[in-house]
Amino acid sequence: DMNDIGVTGSYLAKTVVRNIVPRDLDVIVYGREACVKLYRALYKLRREGVTEPARARQFKPGSMSVNSWIRLAKTRILEGVFRGLEYSARAVECTEEEPCTIRIEVAKRVKLAIEIIEHISPFIMPYKYRARVLEVAKDSEDVLGRGMIIEVVSQRMRFSEIPLGTKLYVETMLVYIDDKPVLDLDRPGTRAEVL
Numbered sequence: 001d002m003n004d005i006g007v008t009g010s011y012l013a014k015t016v017v018r019n020i021v022p023r024d025l026d027v028i029v030y031g032r033e034a035c036v037k038l039y040r041a042l043y044k045l046r047r048e049g050v051t052e053p054a055r056a057r058q059f060k061p062g063s064m065s066v067n068s069w070i071r072l073a074k075t076r077i078l079e080g081v082f083r084g085l086e087y088s089a090r091a092v093e094c095t096e097e098e099p100c101t102i103r104i105e106v107a108k109r110v111k112l113a114i115e116i117i118e119h120i121s122p123f124i125m126p127y128k129y130r131a132r133v134l135e136v137a138k139d140s141e142d143v144l145g146r147g148m149i150i151e152v153v154s155q156r157m158r159f160s161e162i163p164l165g166t167k168l169y170v171e172t173m174l175v176y177i178d179d180k181p182v183l184d185l186d187r188p189g190t191r192a193e194v195l
Contacts, residue, residue: 004034024058024086035091035124042077042089052081058088062158063185068194069158076161078123088157091124107174107181110144111137113195114152114183116166127160128153131183134167143174143181151177154185159192167195 029038045051054073059066073079079088118130133148144150152159152170162168173187185192 004029004031024088025082026088026090028090028092030092030094032093032124035093038089038091039077039123045082046077046080050082051077051087054079055081055086058086063156063190064158064192064194068192071194072158072162072166075163076157078160079157090157093121093124105176107143107176108140109171109189110140110174110183111169111171112140112144113167113169114150116152116162116164116168117149119164120151122161125160126153126155127162129162131168140174148181151180151182152185153182156186159185169193169195 029035042051054076056066056070058073058079059069078091081087112133113135114131115134116129117132120128120130122129129152131150131152133144133146133150136144136146154160170183170185170190170192172183172185172190172192175182175184175187184190
């Protein structure tokens with residue numbers, strides 16, 4: 001359904017500013033069913049060699065190094081190259097604005113190593129995972145412990161589709177969402193590197 005999909009980024013801007021030359025295609029899809037269809041289609045295109053993994057030039061500096069970004073981008077299909085055109089696709093489950101009913105409490109900045117052990121929502125925003133804490137910095141031991149299972153969440157494409165078994169070194173804020181500890185990878189000053 002065309003109501004489930006939209007174009008964002010430079011192609012959208014071109015509808016307002018005529019002299020913009022789009023260099024990539026950004027699409028957004030709404031609704032769980034449409035998101036699953038999108039992902040299956042992109043997966044099929046990648047498997048058949050129609051699309052390729054994202055290129056290093058698609059990297060945008062931020063919370064991780066280009067080397068870590070490239071390692072994760074190799075397996076990510078929401079972002080890549082289609083017939084020479086760079087693309088990114090965002091899958092968003094909600095179709096209507098809903099009131100926020102969760103309670104968020106910021107605890108403290110933590111430094112730790114984690115391993116992704118379960119996909120909760122790896123390709124639909126917000127991207128969510130369950131991770132095991134492997135190592136904890138001394139100044140973070142008061143809130144986290146080795147072996148603890150914790151949720152990891154992000155809205156950023158760079159943290160979509162993280163493969164199971166991936167080990168990351170993370171510096172970010174630990175927050176409590178409805179009393180559950182969560183690593184929020186979107187907090188200012190976050191650093192995450194593939195180990």
